[in-house]
Every structure is written in C-alpha cells, then in structure tokens.
Amino acid sequence: MFGQLLVGAARRAQMQIRPGAAPSRLLRQRLPRRHQTTYTTGRFEPLVPPPPSSLGGPVPARAFPRTRKWTRRLLLLSAIGGAAYLADRQVYASGIARSLRTFGVGLLVALDYKLNFRPDPLPFLSSGGGIEDLHRRNAERLSELLRSNGGLYLKIGQAIAMQSAVLPPEFARMFARMFDDAPQDGWAAVEKVIRDDFGGRSVEEVFGVSFSGEEGKGVMERTARASASVAQVHWARLADGREVAVKIQKPEIKKQIGWDLWAFKTVSWVYSWWFDLPLYSLVPFVAERLMLETDFENEARNSERMRELVNAEPSLRGRVYVPPVYAELSSDRVLTTEWIEGVRLWDKEALTRPWIGGHAAGSAGVHGQLLDPPDMAALRHQLRSNSQLDTPLKPERTDWRGPRGRGGLGLSTRDVMTTMVDLFSAQIFKWGVVHCDPHPGNIFIRRLPGGKPELVLIDHGLYVYMSEKFRREYGAFWTALMTFDNRRIAEITAEWGIKAADLFASATLMRPYEGGDGEFRKGMLRDLDGEKTPSQRHYEMQQRMKQGIRDVLADEEKWPKELLFIGRNMRIVQGNNQHLGSPVNRVKMMGKWASRSLWEDPNVPWRERMVLVWRHLVFNSVLALTDVAFYFFKLRQWLRLGGGMEDEVEARMRTVAKEFGIELQHDVFEG
8 A cells, every 4th residue: 555655656757747847749740839838846836728819810702703693693604605606406407507607617728818918928827838838728628518517508619519520620620529429317317308398198008018917018218318508309109010219308408598598608708809809799699509419309290390391302212211200298398209220321341241130131110110029029028027117118120230249331432422412402402491400310311112212300309490592592502602603692792791702702612612712811811921920820811810800790780690500511411422422522412512502492583593593504514524523532542542522611611721730620520
C-alpha cells in the first residue's frame, strides 16, 4: 500500500510543469497556434476558450452573378436551339439546317474567289497553288455540300455537271460523281408515302400484292432497284400479269423543297450581285423546273404527251417507245409505269455484241409486249419461307446474253444514234416539247425482230414547252447557222436580246462558228501578248469572257429562258454521240430537221410554204457538202489515224477555248 502511494506521488510530480517550461508536445498539437501560451510559472492554469471577438466577423459567401447569368442564357439558348433542331428535323426534314450549311459554304467560296482570283494572288491568303488550286478546293467544297445535303441539291449538281464544258476541269472531275446512285430510303418510308397519297390504304391494298405469298395476288420487291436524288424505283408484278416500275418520291423531298429553292435563289442572287453577272433572271425559271420535277402528276402528263407525239409521227413510230403510265396506281408522289427490260445507252459492248437470241426474235418487251411471266408458284413459296425485306423476286432475263454472257443486241451504233438525233430534233424543231434530261441512264435500247433498235425514253420530269414563235425562230436560227446567213443570225439574236452573236452561234453548234466576222474573237485576244505572265493573261481572258456572258444575256427580258434547257439537251445528245464513237453527222441531221419543220408547219400560208420548200431543197444541197468532211473523218477513224467528226469538233473547240483561257471538259459521263 505504501509503495503504491509512492508511485502515484511520483507520477503527479512528473505532471507538474516546471518554471519556464513549454507546454507539452501533446498540448501543442491539440491547440491552434494562436491559442498556445507560454507558461512562466509552475502554477497550473486551466485552458480558457478564446473570446468570440477574437475570431473576427463572418465572411460572406462568394457570389458569381455574371457566371450565373450567362449560364442561364446558355441553357436557354441550348434549349431553344435543341427545340428548333428537333422541329426543323421533324417538320422540314432538316431544311433550315441545310440552308444554313449552304449559306456558310457559299459565303466561304465567294470570299475565296473574291480575294484570290487575281493575276497575282495575295501571298498571305493564297495557298500557293494559284488559280488551279483555287478551283480545286472550291470544287471540293461545293461537291461535298451538294452530296451531304442530297435531294434537290444533287439535281443542281447534275445540272452543273452537264455544263462542265465551260467550267474549270477541277469542277468537271468533282461534279461527274453527281450521277452516282443516291442512298435509298427504308421500306417504312415507302409505306408512309403510299398511305398518305392513297387515303390510308396499304401497299398491299393499292397494288394488289402480297408479301406473304397469298394465292391470287401479285408480288413486289421491298428493296429499290434504283435510287436517285428525288425518288427510288421498285419492281412489282401485278395480279393481272403486268410488270410495273413503281417510282416513289422520298418523303423528305416535299418537306425540304421550299427551303432548298429559297436557299438556291438567295445564293444565286448574292453571287449575281457580288460578281456582277446577269444570271439571276434565269433563276426563277430554273427553280420552277426543279419544282415541277418533284410533281409526279406533271411527269405523267409529260410522259403521255410525248407518247402521243411519238405515235403520231410516222418517221418515229415503231422506233421510239414511251412506257405508258398507269394513272389508277399513280399520285403526286407515286408514279407507276410499265417495267422496261433493256440495255442502258452507256453499255456500248452490250449494244454491239453479236445477237444470239434467234434470227427473227427481238429482245424482251419490244413494242410493249407483256414480259414472259416468272414462276409465280416458286415466288410465293419463297415468300412463305423467307419474309426478309431484301428478298429479290424479279427474274433477271439474261438468256439473250448466252451461256457465257458474251452475247449482245447486235445493233449498229449508227442506227441507235440516228434514232436518238431524230427523236430530239423532232422535239425541238417540230413539236416544241423537249425532254431536257436525256442522259444515258434515262434511255434504254431494245432489239426489234428485224434487227433495228428501239429507243425507250423514261424519266419525263424535266420538260420545256416552246412557244410557236420561239420554235420557228430557233429553227430559222439553225438554218442560218448552217448556211452562214449572218444577216439572219444578227436579226434573230437581236430579237432575243443577244449582242455576242458569234459566241452564241458557237455555243449552239458546240463547235467554232466560222461564218461571222470574228470580231468577238479578235476582241478577246487583243492586247494579250507582250510581257504578261500566264497568270495575268489567264485572268484577263476570264474577265473578257465575263463580259461575253454579259453580251449574251444583254437584255434579260428578251432572252428566251428555254435556251438554257435546250442547250442542255443538245449537249447531252452530243455527249451520247461521242460516247458511241461519233457514228452520225449530228449537226447535219439537226439542220435538216430545222429546215423541214419550217415548211411542214401547218400554220404557214401556202405561198410562204412554197418559198420555204425551195429553200429546203437548196439547204439540203449545201448540207451534202458536210458529208465530205464527215466521211473523211470516218475513214480516218476506221484506219485508226484519229477520232470521228465529234472528236475533231471537240478538238477544235478546245483549241479555240484555250485561246480564251477556258479548258473544255466533254467527258461528263466517263466512269
């Protein structure tokens, strides 16, 4: 007991604080520095909490009023932007977003040309590649814009591609891809269009088909056989045995067209003003044609009109076929026509390879005959066992190609092109009803039993209807071109508000016009020699060509807008002729149609008609001289010493154009 007391006293003694000693280490760790005190006496003093006054006043919390304000604004703008994006996507199929994208790219291209198209590019703005690089990068920008926007923008791209003869080669290469197939919409979109246009009826009810193999009903493929910028085409065999092509407009087109045309007009107006070119007067006419191209009821009317004209023309009846439209199965956005089995015009080998289908036989469907029926029992069994959407049902019908696939239609390219030039010459000079999109994808060729070609014309959306006055003036203009009647050419071009008659004559013939006084060409080449660099010369030529365009469109009120699309038609026909090896004298044939149509017009008084008949006879005698040149080039082509007449014409146009600082591009359909 006594020992325990001694230990406790010792421990208490150790806890005593010696005079002058610092607080223990444990105490220093527990107390804040400002509350630590130094003890100078050995006397124990209890800890006293600090008074509140020593802690200072309360510190207000930090506030961020500007940050919160801008955060609220950002959230509000994001909500508005998101709602606008969703509304635009649902209501206008992204039409507003596409327009904004168009304005952005259009402004960028315009600024690039405004700043860098000059004889001596600015070193701090130009990429160093000169004018060629300027054209290339802007062609890439515009090509990507048109492809990403799709729809009517692809149509505009195709129109640009067809005018690439007077565009820089960089544009020609980029825009040639506009003819590729466009992506197709899914089957759900197709069903919605048909239900909307046929009062809520389903595809099965409208066309009498079954996707489950029902007896007594037709069949239809749910995967498109072809897809373009505006529509896609599905094959179907109806219960009554007719095989049909069902052309269905893509549902977004109707939502987008208003915004697309508005953006097209706005950008065209800005460019016309900014670059001082009188082009905007053409824009409303072009926009109207694009609008009509999305109206399938208008296309059906054009098709039936052309069918009537062809059947009433003795020289074309039996050589040209226009598929009938089935009105009961068509609407504003659905067009149902006869299905065509044939060879596309661009497949030259299939046209010319030997025919092995029988001596007196023709290819499938000639003259509108019903196609051989497929095995419907097998198709129904296939549908019952496989209900996949991509099941192919249409028979391919390639027996005429032979077991090794080496057969063809055995046709002459001369016969094919003669039929084509006759058809489009009749449209321009005799009827005044012109199909303005005759590219190779819209023309099928079939073999008649006698071994001659039958040309099938499809896709009748883009048409021009010429007035009687303008049709006769255009025919007279062509005859004047062929006979170098410069006085008559000057009269007609003045009537149309055109000053540069020589330039317009060359553009019409698509070869250098040699009957004028050459004043325009002399003016273009004046003062371009000397010490000017190639870049400066090229720039000055472009400026003078710009003035030439102003002279062609001198009087915008008088200028016939139809010339824009008629020139497109002739340009494509020339390209088709060149693609097939220039087998016909296209210019001579068109000149004959122009002269003959003047005196065959039933509205012409008989006295004037007698004069026109005499002129026609003289005209034919003059045209006979052109055959000398034509057959000279044919002989040279046969001996493999050069190209045909169209190739020679193009070579001469390239030479003349190069003097003007333009590189012509005529290989539009290549690839």
